[in-house]
Amino acid sequence: MWSYLYPACTVVGTTLVAGGILTYHRPSILFAAFMKVNLFLAGASVRYLYCGNTVYCVAERGARHAIKPSLLLLHGFTASKDMWIRVLKNLPKDMHIVMFDLPGHGGSSTPGEECEISIDWHVKWLHTAVAEAGLEKQPLHIVGTSLGGALAAAYAGAHPERVSLVSLVCPAMRTPVTTPFLEECERGGESCRLIPTTEQELREMLTVCMYANPPISQLIIRAILQLRVPRNDYYRRLFRAINEDADAMDIFLKRLSSLEAPTQAIWGKHDQLIDVSGVDILRERVPHLARVDMIEDCGHSVAMERPGMLTKLLMEFNNDIVGKHL
16 A cells, blocks of 8 residues: 555655745746646637747637627737736637737747837737738728737738727827826836836736726736746837837827727726826717727726626627628
């Protein structure tokens, strides 16, 4: 009997010790695994698409529909497709959903130094990614938050034939009321509160991104920081490139004016990064702004803070527009 129990106890004991060491020193490994499991439990499968030296990481759930648009979700600056997990869990199971990791984020490859990584460059990257994923003929309801919102507007303006609906969630843009974050952008350089290097800076980032500051254990903070810090050089490069692009704002406003698809604006009323006054610009510039939804008790990270409400608003808009054509 002991001849069987001893090896088993040794394996279990070793596993527990290794797990404890791993949890303490490299919690990022367990946190990343936890996010992958959650993505899987939400019904999504992850695949990698290769085009030359570029790798596109995409998560997908559901089957495509010939008439109903697929939901294409674009995350924000320094985030990844994982930020949509709680939204994904609330979306209809029969809806086709696609989530890309933007360049240099998540599982997608980091652009080389020769790439200008402007908004227009991102539009070209996304157009190729959509084609590589086999979605070039699929109607799209494109949803973007923060930087993803700016990219969603730019893409829809550049390729109106590809987009059936647009939802902009706190899109990255200059607003009539300037926030401290936008002041950082105007000063230029590499200083950015969205690129923390210490645990304290990470907590401060979460505080400014969210209306309610939920308690997060030090272990989780350490895990998130370990995942982010290796990418900080690219994040700084991207932050600098976008801010130094003198034509970026003009291009963004021009693309807003050329949006042909019905458009929805969603904003957290207490957004400390991109002020809600940006809605005034959208009302002025977007020709087919179908609805504006303001979410109470919510900051910039709408998908993280109010995933249920965000899902409800997205589906109301989707059903209002798509339902009329079915």
